[in-house]
Amino acid sequence: MSTGPSTGPSTGTRTGASTDVAIATSGLTRSYGATTALEGATLALEAGRVHGLLGRNGAGKTTLLRLLTGLDRPTAGTARLLGEDPFENPRLAGRFCFVKESQVYPESFRVHHVLRAASLLFPRWDDDRAAELVDRFALPTRRPVKKLSRGMTSALGVVVGLAARAEVTLFDEPYLGLDAVARQLFYDALLEEVALEPRTVVLSTHLIDEVDHLLERVVVVDHGRVVLDADADEVRGSAVEVTGPSAAVDAFTGGRRLLRREVLGGTARATVATRATREERARADRLGVDLAPVSLQQVVVGLTTAAEPARPLQEVLR
Numbered sequence: 001m002s003t004g005p006s007t008g009p010s011t012g013t014r015t016g017a018s019t020d021v022a023i024a025t026s027g028l029t030r031s032y033g034a035t036t037a038l039e040g041a042t043l044a045l046e047a048g049r050v051h052g053l054l055g056r057n058g059a060g061k062t063t064l065l066r067l068l069t070g071l072d073r074p075t076a077g078t079a080r081l082l083g084e085d086p087f088e089n090p091r092l093a094g095r096f097c098f099v100k101e102s103q104v105y106p107e108s109f110r111v112h113h114v115l116r117a118a119s120l121l122f123p124r125w126d127d128d129r130a131a132e133l134v135d136r137f138a139l140p141t142r143r144p145v146k147k148l149s150r151g152m153t154s155a156l157g158v159v160v161g162l163a164a165r166a167e168v169t170l171f172d173e174p175y176l177g178l179d180a181v182a183r184q185l186f187y188d189a190l191l192e193e194v195a196l197e198p199r200t201v202v203l204s205t206h207l208i209d210e211v212d213h214l215l216e217r218v219v220v221v222d223h224g225r226v227v228l229d230a231d232a233d234e235v236r237g238s239a240v241e242v243t244g245p246s247a248a249v250d251a252f253t254g255g256r257r258l259l260r261r262e263v264l265g266g267t268a269r270a271t272v273a274t275r276a277t278r279e280e281r282a283r284a285d286r287l288g289v290d291l292a293p294v295s296l297q298q299v300v301v302g303l304t305t306a307a308e309p310a311r312p313l314q315e316v317l318r
């Protein structure tokens with residue numbers, strides 16, 4: 001969490017009226033000894049939108065978020081947050097909020113101390129909103145933070161992240177320990193918040209199906225590389241599920257990027273990178289296979305299951 005006045009412009013709207021870039025990276029790379037956690041990430045995330053940062057364990061998501069928020073320095077390349085180099089930059093104080101699991105609070109802090117501190121740190125902090133969210137998550141305000149359950153600690157991070165109303169809010173797997181009801185509360189509150197006070201959100205998560213409806217833009221990181229940076233709708237429409245007799249499914253998918261294939265008896269089901277155009281539908285009819293839309297999760301899982309870094313999906317579809 002950080003402090004200072006915010007004089008920045010509105011970060012845009014969910015209708016996409018603004019094309020300001022809130023986060024930009026160029027060739028961003030971070031190595032730890034022989035491990036390259038992030039390699040050559042080049043991104044431009046639009047202001048005022050909700051971005052999903054997706055990828056498997058160890059893909060490089062937290063590394064990217066730490067570089068974007070100035071908690072770490074790149075080995076090569078650049079990161080810009082609201083146009084600024086984020087590393088130890090007081091001009092960014094209070095303009096962004098990074099909600100992470102490993103948040104450390106002073107030893108003696110109770111929940112209400114955290115909320116009070118956040119209200120001083122973030123110039124657009126909304127007290128009423130914070131109180132309402134504390135209620136919704138049933139957070140015990142007088143309990144010492146170190147005595148909170150894991151889920152309550154996550155809920156406290158979520159309350160701070162949402163009530164801070166920072167220009168850029170970054171959540172790194174904010175749901176750890178939250179039960180299904182609490183996660184739904186978070187998703188609902190996030191939707192309400194961005195509708196009320198548009199802001200740039202980056203949500204790193206593994207629960208892709210759960211957040212599918214929230215995401216406007218998707219960034220997928222795989223083995224330290226950005227393999228997809230696209231509108232969520234574009235991603236959903238970038239692949240289809242093909243079902244039918246194995247030979248017919250293979251004939252349909254031949255020459256196209258196969259994201260996944262399962263066989264049960266003589267029937268195959270495959271996820272393949274192609275758009276359900278009129279031509280593809282006609283071809284499916286001729287071959288006797290069914291086409292169905294796929295979810296964001298199916299595309300992301302298909303893209304990131306290989307042991308090697310995936311080829312960017314955009315390249316495959318070009």
Ligand SMILES: Nc1ncnc2c1ncn2[C@@H]1O[C@H](COP(=O)(O)OP(=O)(O)OP(=O)(O)O)[C@@H](O)[C@H]1O
Pocket residue numbers: 032035036037055056057058059060061062063064
């Ligand atoms: N301080 C560090 N020292 C050495 N290696 C590190 C360090 N931080 C991260 N790594 C390595 O960099 C890679 C990327 O890690 P990172 O935490 O960014 O992944 P992630 O996508 O956030 O994973 P998860 O979804 O499991 O949280 C991993 O191989 C990790 O072990």
